[in-house]
Amino acid sequence: MNDQYLKEKEDLYSTENSTTTALKRRSFLKYAGASMAVTALAVAGCSKDDNDFPGMDEGVYLGKGDIAILNYAYALEQLEAAFYTKVAETPYSGISELEKALLTDIRDHEIAHREFFKAALQTSAIPNLEVDFSSINFGSRDSVLATAKAFEDLGVSAYNGAGQLIEKGEYLLLAGKIVSVEARHAALVRDLIQNGSFAGSDVIDMNGLEKSLSPSKVLTAAAPFIKTKINARDLPTY
Incomplete structure (x- = not known):
């Protein structure tokens, strides 16, 4: 990231009280552009057969139809929330106050998403994943940051890919609201790595559209980071 860019942002926060700081952080997130890619996780998942993770006949059962899709999203939100919680608990060497604040904001969003799905699914919710x-x-x-980028890009591609499989309109609306937040996260993390890279050609196709991945491919990519076996045999996919 450009040092001057980061310094300007840090100076901005240092002149405001805590309430205003939180609002400005969220404003920064709000206006960050959307982006997505899954290179890092796709590479990590290449050592597994595409059918090793999705469709297993044992493990935590996701359910059928929209319930399966909601549990699929819930599983991904659990993964992201766990990652950012660890990041907040053990900040990396040399982390700035700005980066700590932004990553903490993302953690809070991911926890909120996780808890939303848990409450919405009620007794149909899968258990906590290891x-x-x-x-x-x-x-x-x-x-x-490389892992955060991979997780956020994977999350965006997952929601984009699952949208066409959702049957109930209200679920599709909620998924759209969540993926827009995930896209802001992806854009922010990309800019933390390299300023101005929030919507590069590697994440946007020639038509200016974000790419998407099917649930089976997303679960395969995420598999190296999830110990719990998942039974996704009835999860809609394509």
Whole structure:
């Protein structure tokens, strides 16, 4: 990230009280552009057969139809919330106050998303998943931001891919509201890595549209980070 850019943002926060600071942080998130890519996670998932994770006949059952899709989204939100919680608990070396504040905001959003799905699904909700972050160096800025980028890009592609599979209009509306937040996260993280990279050609197609992934491909990509076996045999996909 450009040092002057970061300094200007840090100076902005230092002159405001805590309430105004929180609002300006959220304003920064609000106006960040949308982006998505899944390169890092796709590479991580290449060591597995595409059918190893989705469609298993054992493990936590996602359900059928819209319930399965909601649990699918809930699983991804659990993964993201767990990751950002760890980031907040063990800040990487040299983290600035600005970066800490922004990543904490993202953590809070992901926890809110996780709890929303849990409440909406009620007794149909899958249990808490066990994650595996052994491949992530939480003391390294590069490792943490690269993983955050991969998770956020995967989340955006997941919601975009699942939208066409949702049957109830109200669920589709809610998914649209959540994916817009995930896209802001993806854009922000990309700019933390390299200023101005929030919507590069690697994440936007020639028509100016974001790419998407099917649920089966998303689950395969996320599999290295989830210890809990997931039974997705009835999850709609394409």
